[in-house]
Amino acid sequence: MKNYAIVGFGCAGFHAARAIRQLDPSGRIAVFSDTGQPPFNPMLTTYYASEKLELDGVFPFGGMEEIQRKLSLELYSDMRVRRVDTAHRSIELEGGQMRGFDAILIATGASALVPGPLRRGGGDFFLMRTLNDAQRLRRRLEQGGVKRAVVVGGSMVGIKVAELLYRRGVEVTLADGAPYLFPLAAYESTAHAIQQRLEERGLDLIFRAQVSAVTPKGVTLADGRTLEADLVCLCIGTRANVELVANTQVLEGENVQIERGIVVDEGMRTNVPGIYAAGDCCEGVNLQTGKTAVIGLWANAGAQGDCAGRNMAGQFCRYYGNILHNITHFFDMDFIGLGDPNLPGERCSFREKGFTVEAILEDGKLNSINLFGNYRISGILKNHLTKRLLGGEARLTPAQQGLLAAGGLSRAFIRRIGGE
Known part of the structure; x- marks a missing residue:
């Protein structure tokens, strides 16, 4: 009987588990999740925070008990993974226990990016990536007293946070160091058209404005200006969670290749046999450049996870890759960016x-x-x-x-x- 490990259980981890179970009904699938929550869609966090979705709505695959039963998973939510020993294809748990597997999938996703200097300003801030982030923001808004807010980051998430605050009657300023909105997806001309519509709604937009600190009174910009706020939300971007394999250089054997994310081939295999990666923690193929890149899309994570699971279970599968693709609805407007705008x-x-x-x-x-x-x-x-x-x-x-x-x-x- 084959033993599989899935570290992290979001969209990619779920699709990998389902693919493995379809091909190997008797194999043991151990899932290591430090949250114990069922897979959720990070793009739905703003809908939950704005009370447009109830809690069940952010879990597209159902509850954890149902998933665990249908896929016959061994779930470990109270055992934190310390590292993945790629040389011996094993996992070290926080207590020092080592467990070996035939195949290991890293599906740890990504975390909200918070530059070091912003942590040292002494002020509190909110993020919008995890369910806990959404719950925390929702609780704060329910307390009341938020009259002015600064959203740092003109991203797809940033504009959605700005919208939910605006619709609650909060005076919102959106600040970004980039020259215009959605710089990774929009042409400058399109961005300016969107910005004009937003400013007509009363949203305050500040670009080429690098935030240097979050303080108890708001934010400080690099040019010395201050923006007072009762609430600050950072939506700067994400970083791939690669820590579990980033320390493998101290071990014998070949290191897992890491750039901005864990590098994989079209079978979602890393350069170390038996070690796979899928989802926002890894770099798949960007069809337009032919190079690997982190493409943080929900559908992309699902396809990568499915491909990884099939290869782990012994069925050859090739995922050709994807293109940059962004779609968002905000302030009764739609924006879609397909391909690299640069x-x-x-x-x-x-x-x-x-x-x-x-x-x-x-x-x-x-x-x-x-x-x-x-x-x-x-x-x-x-x-x-x-x-x-x-x-x-x-x-x-x-x-x-x-x-x-x-x-x-x-x-x-x-x-x-x-x-x-």
Whole structure:
């Protein structure tokens, strides 16, 4: 009987466990989770904090007891993992106990990024990554007395936090060191259009403003300015949780390769036999660059976990990778970014009442696209861009062209981005 270990139990860990169980009904699957909570979607934390979702709504796969029973898992939530001994394919628990396995999956996800200097200002701050973060913010808002708030970080999460505070009547300032909103997903022109709409709503936006400290009175900027606030929320970004394998250099044998995340191949295998990684803790293939990168998407984590589980159980599986893909709804607006907005090329745009589409083409082929106000056509465009990067047909099919036209795009623009 084969023994499997899954360290971390989010989206990637769940899909890996399910794939293993489908292929190996009798194998032992040990799941190590330091929370004991069922897998939850981090992008739903703002919905819970704003009371749009009840607690059960953030657990898309159901309760832990139900998952444990259906997949016949051995769950260890009271035994913290100290490190993964990759040389001996074993796990060291906090008490010093060592347990060996045939295959180990690292699925520890990512944590909210908090730069060191911001921890030393003496002020309290909130994060928005885990369920505990959402519960803490929700409790604070229920206490009342929050009149002014600063959200640090013009990210997809940051704008959602700003929205939930705004809708509670809080005066909100969003500050970011970047030159404009969503810098990893949006073109500057699209970002400025969104910013104008937000400012019309009364949101205060400050860019090129590096926050140097969180103080008991608010935040201090690098240029000496202060922003007073009753509440500060940091939404700067995330970092991959790689600590469990980052210390393997002291052991004999080959080290697990780590860059911004744990580096894996298309089978979700690390460079050490028997050690796998999936989800936000690892770097998978970015289809546009051919290099590995952390692509923090819920669907990406699920596909990586499924692929890892199948390979762990002995069935060959290859996950081809993904592209940068961001979609968010905020202040009654929709924004979708497909592909890397920083790649070069010729820009073309289409504007219709209620929405804007901008695209970058290289040698007549779609490289990236921004949609502001029309999420319905995003699936067609992502499918087209992904297929092209995988070596498929570079032209939009007649059916796709018809759907894009029905979605409001002109025939001339459709031809420009890949139609006949």
